[in-house]
Amino acid sequence: MCGIIGAVGRDDDTLDVLVHGLSKLEYRGYDSAGVALADESVDICKQAGEIDELRAALEGRSIGGSVGIGHTRWSTHGPPTNENAHPHQDCSGDVAVVHNGIIENYQQLRDELVSAGHTFRSDTDTEVVPHLVEEQLRGGTDPEAAVRAAVDRLEGSYAVAVVIAGVERIFAARNDSPLVLGLDDETAASDGGEQRGSAYYLASDVPAFRDHTDRVVYLDDGEFAVLGADGWRVTTLAGEPVEKRVDTVDWDPEETGKSGYDHYMLKEIHEQPRSLRQSLSERVDELGGSVDVGELADLNPRGVQFVACGTSYHAALYGAELFRQAGIPAQAFRASEFATSPPPIGDALVIGVTQSGETADTLSALREAQRRGARTLGVTNVVGSTVARESDHVFYIRAGPEIGVAATKTFASQLASLNLLALGMTSTDGAREIISALRDLPGQVQEVLDASAAREVAETYVESDAYFFIGRELNYPVALEGALKLKEITYKHAEGFAAGELKHGPLALVTDQTPVFAMVTGDGELAQKTIGNVKEIEARNAPVVAVTDGQSDVERYADHVLRIPETHPRTAAVLSNVQLQLVAYHTAALLNRSIDKPRNLAKSVTVE
Ligand code: AGP
Secondary structure (H helix, E strand, O other), X not given: OOEEEEXXXXXXXXHHHHHHHHHHHHHHOOOEEEEEEEOOOXXXXXXXXXXXXXXXXXXXXXXXXXXXXXXXXXXXXXXXXXXXXXXXXXXXXXXXXXXXXXXXXXXXXXXXXXXXXXXXXXXXXXXXXXXXXXXXXXXXXXXXXXXXXXXXXXXXXXXEEEEEOOEEEEEEEEEEXXXXXXXXXXXXXXXXXXXXXXXXXXXXXHHHOOOOOOEEEEOOOOEEEEEEXXXXXXXXXXXXXXXXXXXXXXXXXXXXXXXXXXXXXXXXXXXXXXXXXXXXXXXXXXXXXXXXXXXXXXXXXXXXXXXXXXXXXXXXXXXXXXXXXXXXOEEXXXXXXXXXXOOOOOOOEEEEEEXXXXXXXXXXXXXXXXXXXXXXXXXXXXXXXXXXXXXXXXXXXXXXXXXXXXXXXXXHHHHHHHHHHHHHHOOOOOHHHHHHHHHHHHHHHHHHHXXXXXXXXXXXHOOOOEEEEXXXXXXXHHHHHHHHHHHHHHOXXXXXXXXXXXXXXXXXXXXXXXXXXXXXOOOOHHHHHHHHXXXXXXXXXXXXXXXXXXXXXXXXXXXXXXXXXXXXXXXXXHHHHHHHXXXXXXXXXXXXXXXXXXXXXXXXXXXX
């Protein structure tokens, strides 16, 4: 939800570094983009549209400076126009600001600044910041103190970065929106073989500068950073020094490229065998029939409440079922609802499931749980993310960087990780069979990827009016996820239902123009009941696509079959979901949609 980049200390390529960084952050927003470079004056270029529009706008322009900031936007205040694109400036043009988040008291600040004679050019909340800085500078405050004083006036969520003409520094602050510093302060050979000194970066996320350094410092809420070619420091907003740990990221820059695939989403779907192996590696003792979840094994929760959003909420529904199967009362809540009207928590462990670790609704729910005295566990993909740092405990799903806005490999790794947690924290019947199924899972995902008929199914139904997905128990979250993926990237109407619920209303929507995807695995009572629902659908002339392991006779009633290998019901859910990911992907490709950057969406939603 908006991406920020900043760089200082580069030789002559600050602009290139900024634009390249923005291209790596486009998954966070792509309504408009812009850059500001400062030396004795501040040069700005900003443009509505994706980064390529900014590149075109920069062509032929001489824009330079040794200190720079950039931004790619996901609109919250005002439409995606050139005027509303970041960076925003003060009246003099000497101050430029990029911002991610929402400034809740902006109207009051704006009224105050307008009364003091400031002229505003945009509809954004952000524009109050450069004018607040300008107001301080006019009063004779030095630049750093001016930015601190301006930030101190802000209420709401923000990651801000500020440059000022004649000041070879970037000032940055965060509250409820992510910011990470990148340190490249060992003298190193530049591309031309020359030696250069120190360079420092800041960004909403590491991929923005990962090509230049792997050493990072995660800012916490209430912190203020100053970056110059001569060094960096972090303090509280009030100026108290803060000692920060320097971390090293353990993934390669190549991992954020497309590796020859047309889209990040397709690449990430195909990465699932590897990401699942990473999730499971060194955590499963197949011979001993146990899993190792470290200190979490001692938590002994008497109840579990999951909080999550979107795809992660579907993983949470699945996780809650696993804990219930082990005899632990467990429920999954939509984080946005939990945050404002939490249920009685008692002594339940509250588990936040979030790929990014930065989703504002999930953070709010976890904070509310902590405020009520609950223990919290963050299940996330992003090391050093806010959820990872704020939760009492953290479990990493280790899926590797995911760039496509539509979550794919991280959902699979969430499901695998939730299996590990449920096995490691409870006494689950049949643990050996589950562990053995988990071991086979990466290879079976590969089998599905190699032989899927999803493209033919997509071609057959690409013109359909709407798509429905049904499943029971562990296949119910898969039905919801299949529908979310399809609607997210194809813009077509899609809904997932608990299979038994169809006859209580949604069946009225079913026609010969609405294919129904039915997840039917095994041949037990659940499968038979779902087959009963399939027959009801067939009787209304709706096409049926069965996602099945072939154990039941559902194929008799299906128009198409998407086959998965026979396995445990827990891992069958992961395999069925891979088929649905491929259907969504191929349908979107046939419709020529913007698959990696669907309209109106952002990868990480850092506003409530
Ligand atoms: C998934 O395809 C979506 N992009 C979205 O639903 C996402 O899962 C949701 O916003 C939660 O994000 P998180 O996992 O980073 O918290």
